Amino acid sequence: MSEETAVDSQELGEKIVVVLKTIYDPEIPVDIYELGLIYDVFVNEDNEVKILMTLTSPNCPVAESLPAEVEEKVKSLDVVKDAEVEITFDPPWTQDLMSEEAKLELGLL
Template sequence: MSDTIDVTALGEKIVRVLKTIYDPEIPVDIYELGLIYDVYVNEDMDVKILMTLTTPNCPVAETLPLEVEEKVKSLNEVKSAIVEITFDPPWTQELMSEEARLELGML
């Protein structure tokens, strides 16, 4: 039971960290932008993040995933972190949160 709580708490901490990372071209964090598809945390505190980019030719395609990985690894509870990029499904504006759409004047 305590392991489940620890994994859940770590997942919430990871989301808070992800919300500090911004797409350099759009003034919205990558979580609210809908670039994070999933965050997996196992009982050993290994983390895998499945994310996408706004386009395959995104100028931060090489640096953004590394930034995500490094910031997540910086959490004391995280044993290891891997970021996997996918374009299936491709990112669309519909993946943005209501907060992100409001920030970008789309509501």
């Protein structure tokens, strides 16, 4: 991987985070990134993106629609060739995964 490619994928990663911060859990007024629902973002040299994420619970009412929304919004970035979301519950989500900002927003600090 060339130096230029590394910078590009980091830049793309930052753009993806910006997009993820526009997606909100419908039950909690905090975006999914600050909630800690995004575990990892992988970008390969072809600008194909894989996002490993979780939900606040396995019975989450948006278990179907939220991953689809994440895929759709990430795919809307011009440089992204494809995007795939994988849902995991390992480790299960807890409030400890939330950013300080999210905890403050929800009055948990």
